[in-house]
Amino acid sequence: MRMQRARLFAATAGTVSVLLTVPAAAVDTSSGAPGIGDVYYPDYGNGGYDVSHYDLRLKYEPASDHLEGTATILATPKHDLTRFHLDFALDASAVQVNGREARYATSGSHELVVTPPAGLRAGQPMNVLVRYSGTPSTVKIDDLMPWQRTTDGAVAANEPEMAWWWFPSNDHPLDKATYDVSIAVPDGTKAISNGVLARTTRQFGWTRFDWRMSQPQATYLATLAIGKFDLRTATTKSGLRMVTAYSDNLGSSAGAAKASVERTGEVIDWESGVFGPYPFDAAGGYVPQTNARFALETQTRSFYSPAFFARGSNLYVVVHENAHQWFGDSVSVASWRDIWLNEGFATYAEWLWSEKQGEGTAQQLADFTYASHPASSPFWKVKPGDPGKGNEFHESVYDRGALALQALRNSVGDAVFFRILRDWVAAKKHGNATVAEFLQLAEKVSGKQLDELFQTWLYTPSRPQARPAAPASRLALGAPVKPRSWEQIHRTHGHLHGTR
Numbered sequence: 001m002r003m004q005r006a007r008l009f010a011a012t013a014g015t016v017s018v019l020l021t022v023p024a025a026a027v028d029t030s031s032g033a034p035g036i037g038d039v040y041y042p043d044y045g046n047g048g049y050d051v052s053h054y055d056l057r058l059k060y061e062p063a064s065d066h067l068e069g070t071a072t073i074l075a076t077p078k079h080d081l082t083r084f085h086l087d088f089a090l091d092a093s094a095v096q097v098n099g100r101e102a103r104y105a106t107s108g109s110h111e112l113v114v115t116p117p118a119g120l121r122a123g124q125p126m127n128v129l130v131r132y133s134g135t136p137s138t139v140k141i142d143d144l145m146p147w148q149r150t151t152d153g154a155v156a157a158n159e160p161e162m163a164w165w166w167f168p169s170n171d172h173p174l175d176k177a178t179y180d181v182s183i184a185v186p187d188g189t190k191a192i193s194n195g196v197l198a199r200t201t202r203q204f205g206w207t208r209f210d211w212r213m214s215q216p217q218a219t220y221l222a223t224l225a226i227g228k229f230d231l232r233t234a235t236t237k238s239g240l241r242m243v244t245a246y247s248d249n250l251g252s253s254a255g256a257a258k259a260s261v262e263r264t265g266e267v268i269d270w271e272s273g274v275f276g277p278y279p280f281d282a283a284g285g286y287v288p289q290t291n292a293r294f295a296l297e298t299q300t301r302s303f304y305s306p307a308f309f310a311r312g313s314n315l316y317v318v319v320h321e322n323a324h325q326w327f328g329d330s331v332s333v334a335s336w337r338d339i340w341l342n343e344g345f346a347t348y349a350e351w352l353w354s355e356k357q358g359e360g361t362a363q364q365l366a367d368f369t370y371a372s373h374p375a376s377s378p379f380w381k382v383k384p385g386d387p388g389k390g391n392e393f394h395e396s397v398y399d400r401g402a403l404a405l406q407a408l409r410n411s412v413g414d415a416v417f418f419r420i421l422r423d424w425v426a427a428k429k430h431g432n433a434t435v436a437e438f439l440q441l442a443e444k445v446s447g448k449q450l451d452e453l454f455q456t457w458l459y460t461p462s463r464p465q466a467r468p469a470a471p472a473s474r475l476a477l478g479a480p481v482k483p484r485s486w487e488q489i490h491r492t493h494g495h496l497h498g499t500r
């Protein structure tokens, strides 16, 4: 199996479409396809159309966990369609396509199959309206129940599955779109989503929050949080709209949470200097009162479990989630197999922050990480470049993934390494990317053959023979030392970061 994967990688470098094309025999194109062709999750997303915008007008009652609303989806068929799929798990009560009632049926665990009264023509914009309602916390699919209820509301933040529980979509990072999320909640309760808070209005005991995400966003990065929050808005000197929010019930973690997340602007300024211009017009983060054990880079508004701040402030998790705004959110995976492009890079951003803080250089962290896992450790069995379905958030993807970047940095030198990072986020801004494309770009910018280095660090299911060699000028003397930041860094990823 691993040989096959290795060959696949080598053979498809530069020919992304090969990886994404659904075998023709599996698809009746006029019916759309129930999946977009993901290697790990063949039924995620849908084929046959491309969404440009989601308009969600919702109402949520915290006491009963009742969500109801209307989704208006602007999309364009890629070829003539007689029907198409949406990913969705709540109950639809009406569906219209271009203003006319459409037939609909559920299929499988999370598919809504829509049959419009007339065929849809390739390239002709369509609008799809879905009225729906449900109790998201009661919906269990393949043992997944990602909708989090809190004492005073709920949170939608999970990866890769989340959208099914609150809006119909083409649920795969390959189909990004802009969003307007308008949600009414009982007066005194607040609702948070991505982007800019465009307006709040009050009527008949309900307060409506209108959020706008004006840059393309992957479906899993859309977030929603309802509850009693200390909601703070500000505009930075550079015009970035900053929104942070903290549950009123964070208890003893409230101070540490605010002391960390309120520094988001400073973190983004530093990351902009390293990676290039921040890709969105809003930023921030929120900390709800939830028992979840992870943080997530929900676009422009990262979700943080209070667990990250239970033992004091934690800038590393803020660095990690905001690095994802470049690596993951702006440059999104083409397939879930490419998850190293998100997690390896966000982890490496933590190492760079540590270096900047004088709490241990990236080389020291690399040395320590390599030495921490003996050759017999299962850590080395998971290949960061192709971790396997369900292993996307294995610590190897994070820590060995960052080791791979240190190996690259040592191979090409600092100046070229940071140019590769900046060229990468510029070339793929608001798009999708594969690991093979990153290798190509790194080789182009550096003028070096790097496939062996990538093979060693990303695609070999065993411990590489030597740690990433430090250039002579940075050679650490003696055994790897434990950097001071290690404990803190360790808490920001691994099981605490991912959902599985």
Ligand SMILES: [Zn+2]
Residues within 6 Å of the ligand: 320, 324, 342, 343, 346, 497
């Ligand atoms: Zn991450």
